[in-house]
Amino acid sequence: MLAATAVSQSASDPLSGLELRDVPVPAPAPGWSLVKVMASSLNMHDVWTLRGVGHPADRIPMILGCDAAGYDEHGNEVIVHPVLGDPEAGGGDVTLDPNRALLSERHAGAFAEYLTVPTGNLVPKPSWLSFDEAACLPVAWGTAYRMLFTRARITAGDRVLVQGAGGGVASAAIKLAAAAGAVVYATSRSEAKRAESLTWGARAAVPSGDRLPEKVDVVIETVGEATWAHSLKCLKPGGTVVIAGATSGANPPADLNRVFYQQQSVLGSTGCTRAELVALLRMMEATGVRPVVDRTLPLAEIHQGLRLMIDGALTGKLVIHPNA
Incomplete structure (x- = not known):
């Protein structure tokens, strides 16, 4: 073969x-x-x-x-x-x-x-x-599902930022979060990918590093060094960054003063369980997300x-x- x-x-x-x-x-x-x-x-x-x-x-x-x-x-x-x-x-x-x-x-x-x-x-x-x-589904969509629902535990009405719209995990996260009733913001260096993210359910899409219309409850982070500072700045006090990758580098400045003073949480996430993959399928059937x-x-x-x-x-x- x-x-x-x-x-x-x-x-x-x-x-x-x-x-x-x-x-x-x-x-x-x-x-x-x-x-x-x-x-x-x-x-x-x-x-x-x-x-x-x-x-x-x-x-x-x-x-x-x-x-x-x-x-x-x-x-x-x-x-x-x-x-x-x-x-x-x-x-x-x-x-x-x-x-x-x-x-x-x-x-x-x-x-x-x-x-x-x-x-x-x-x-x-x-x-x-x-x-x-x-x-x-198994890697990208399973990863996004676990980040959103197991680790961040988002609910309808939450404000969610997805960094680097266009990638497999990011596109999944935008669609799944929007389907769950969250208000989703996306970033990308590409104007075309920003426009595409709006068709997936994002309320707004801005160039990487630009100010959002409001602070968010959760950031879905897979980019790493290039977006890390922006991710922390976009969080509400008490907000959460969930990170499952670092395609631009894995050693960003920590900005620990911001993390502890604003009581932000940083959660790692890797892959998904078989049960989460099955739950993802059930959600897709119910919502029509593909x-x-x-x-x-x-x-x-x-x-x-x-x-x-x-x-x-x-x-x-x-x-x-x-x-x-």
Whole structure:
């Protein structure tokens, strides 16, 4: 089968380490299932692996891809929950297991015609959801759901700022928060992405770093250094920043005086549980909210897709078809 495999790592030229290879179809271990991948989607995690960030070199080569939707060996349509670990080790929350791993970190990922995962990681795909839409959900939409509803616990009427509109997590957060009745503000350097965020339910969208119409209760932060100071300044006293990524850098000035004086909270968030993925599906069914798919590409053109993501040229998610 064809698979997109990280064979080397380079901070300056990450795509040089990605090869399309013909590899054997994997055989599932006891308690695992074989999935025919109909759709996967790109995440910045794939780029970080190729850059050598958070992924040790001794785990290379590795088939990349964290998201997958397809058919199990019985012909059932499924979505793969991509966090592999022991929920009991995390006190019932697999994302808190110190030894958890995202698909493609320690186990071959989803940029392939087939993959194997623990059977318990399979979630039935609803008939009202396409494979392309389903492949956008596990990492980006699952992350946004946990940030908003598990960590920040937003309710209708809350004011929410989403930094960096246009990315997969950001587009999900805007749509989900708006669907939950929050007043959503968005930022982006791109005028086109700001305009697009208004169609997703944002009340207003401003250039990155600009003043908002009002202070907010919650900031959804995945950008990091470039937006961190702005995120804290936009918060009401007692407000909360939830951070699940740092694409522009992970060492912003802390501004601790502001944090303690205004009693702000900073919460980390990583991925989602299987139960949160199921809850996300229920919310999507009830509200009609769907992922933003920028475009689809065959696996043979994955280098082009990753380049578009690195260059910030995508709005929403790019879906890969391994069996195209």
